[in-house]
Amino acid sequence: MILEQLPAQSPDALLALIKLYAADPRSDKIDLGVGVYRTDDGATPVFAAIKGAERRLFEEQDSKSYLGPEGDMGFVHALMPYIFGSDAAMGGRIEGMQAPGGTGAVRLAFAVARKAGITKVHMGTPSWPNHAQILADIPLAGSMFDHAAADGSAAVDVLLHLIANAGFGEAVLLHGCCHNPTGIDYSHDQWDAIAAALSVSKALPIIDLAYQGLGDGMEEDAYGLRRVLAAVPEALIAYSCDKNFGLYRDRVGALYVMAQDSAQLPAILSNLNALARASWSMPPDHGAAAVRYVLRDAALTDQWLAELTSMRARIASVRAHMAAAANQVGALDLAAVGRQKGLFSMLALNKDQIAALREDHAVYMAGSGRINVAGLHSGNIAKFVDALAAVTA
Numbered sequence: 001m002i003l004e005q006l007p008a009q010s011p012d013a014l015l016a017l018i019k020l021y022a023a024d025p026r027s028d029k030i031d032l033g034v035g036v037y038r039t040d041d042g043a044t045p046v047f048a049a050i051k052g053a054e055r056r057l058f059e060e061q062d063s064k065s066y067l068g069p070e071g072d073m074g075f076v077h078a079l080m081p082y083i084f085g086s087d088a089a090m091g092g093r094i095e096g097m098q099a100p101g102g103t104g105a106v107r108l109a110f111a112v113a114r115k116a117g118i119t120k121v122h123m124g125t126p127s128w129p130n131h132a133q134i135l136a137d138i139p140l141a142g143s144m145f146d147h148a149a150a151d152g153s154a155a156v157d158v159l160l161h162l163i164a165n166a167g168f169g170e171a172v173l174l175h176g177c178c179h180n181p182t183g184i185d186y187s188h189d190q191w192d193a194i195a196a197a198l199s200v201s202k203a204l205p206i207i208d209l210a211y212q213g214l215g216d217g218m219e220e221d222a223y224g225l226r227r228v229l230a231a232v233p234e235a236l237i238a239y240s241c242d243k244n245f246g247l248y249r250d251r252v253g254a255l256y257v258m259a260q261d262s263a264q265l266p267a268i269l270s271n272l273n274a275l276a277r278a279s280w281s282m283p284p285d286h287g288a289a290a291v292r293y294v295l296r297d298a299a300l301t302d303q304w305l306a307e308l309t310s311m312r313a314r315i316a317s318v319r320a321h322m323a324a325a326a327n328q329v330g331a332l333d334l335a336a337v338g339r340q341k342g343l344f345s346m347l348a349l350n351k352d353q354i355a356a357l358r359e360d361h362a363v364y365m366a367g368s369g370r371i372n373v374a375g376l377h378s379g380n381i382a383k384f385v386d387a388l389a390a391v392t393a
């Protein structure tokens, strides 16, 4: 039989962790695995702004007929000022289309890059594990470099060197903010240097912006992306609303393309449409329509931004608590957690320590040592710090 030739694949490690955690009967278990925001009660509620939008959508939506591979263009355009700033279309050089989540947007970016002639994507590691998986599946060669230096800062010199030496047909993948998995972002000075290097490089920038608003703020988290776009002729931008609108399972993302000239956009977009049609035909509508409602209504927009601000404040307070516990767990650089951004940080734990945390302390984290800091709250942070101290003693 032909199908029995398929070798069994191991399940995605991060997603497998969700099931392992769910099956653990211990009541004091701690989930620091997959990247979802949690409140101080450990819940991941639907945003009130999204609930408000959904109520109106339910009343007003009069058809669920097909829209097309580009999805909800009202959604795509409503997001643009938040991502790109006041001249959101860069003089008509930027256009986008909806995609199924940030993952769909990244896949579309890599697929169109390959179609255009990109043969290699430079990528800082560690990265979101799915970046490498999607590259391999396209297939497109990945060329890895170290994202972080030994002192815990972003290793920008390595990146600048490869940007300077990249040939035509090479791309560089950058995390726009809230680096997944390290939480180590480029400083403004480093982004300025990256933009300057890209302005004289042959490399195509591909920017993955999946956590806008979870670092320093919606505007602040767009700094690097806007600096790069102001410096280069063309770029691809993969965007996710899964975290900053809390729409995870609704799969809401977008892929934007900045072309050297607006006249080139229709041909580029026709390729994106063809790739989408052959992959998922059309993206799911509901979540993107809800985001459109939020962004077109001033009261819902304010409510959404206030909810995002409180999420960010809670993440910052958890990070401050972790940094304050640095003395208790001398073997780990917990002070660095206080400086890092977004949902994630990486702790220098080995496989045995990560297994001991799970088995002896009911603490679940990715095998890389990545923690979702939003899984910590006033009721479990002391237990987590004690568990860290125990396994690293």
Ligand code: LMR
Residues within 6 Å of the ligand: 014, 033, 034, 035, 036, 128, 130, 180
């Ligand atoms: C994560 O890294 O945990 C999130 O981006 C969820 C995912 O799809 O992996």
